Amino acid sequence: MVLRSDFDRLTARVFDTAARTGGARLDAYRDGDTFFIDIDLPGVDPASIDITVDHKVLTVRAERVRPEREGVRYLVAERPMGTVTRQVFLAETLDTDRLEARHENGVLTLRIxxxxxxxxxxxxVSAA
Structure with a gap:
């Protein structure tokens, strides 16, 4: 049995997380001498993805659009549409001039x- 206060806390946590991430979840990790960021962007046209770096702030913007279908009336439309944005503050130790981006299977992978x-x-150590 879920109590009303439990439900309120769960709902607040879910909506807080969704608002904080703008709908795009990410993983960030280092493998050897390379830093990676994987961002989930399902249903996004790779041509709509805009990546900028300004003073070590990485910004990724993409547009998720529901296709127009004549005569279709949606009964349930839960998948988020519109602009998806994520910002990541990068360390000074990353070479953003050599940043590479690849979109595959709904995941944008940034390699820095x-x-x-x-x-x-x-x-x-030298001996005196």
Missing amino acids: PVTERARPRRIE
Whole structure:
């Protein structure tokens, strides 16, 4: 049995999460000397995706459009349509000049190399 207050808390959490992410969920991870961001963009035409980097702020915008069908009347329309936006604050250690983007199977994958100066390196110790 779900109590009214439990339902309110669950609903608030779901709507808060949806509003915070703008409908686009992401994973961010580092693999070796490369940083990756995978953003779910199902039903988005890759030509509508706009990616910008301004002072280490990465912004991804895309448009999800419901196709116009003459004579069709939707009884249920739950899939979100319209502009989807995500912003990510990037570290100074990422080389955004070499950022690569690929859209495949509804997922936008951004590949950003780590700068040379941020890579782990071994320091030699000299004897006095």
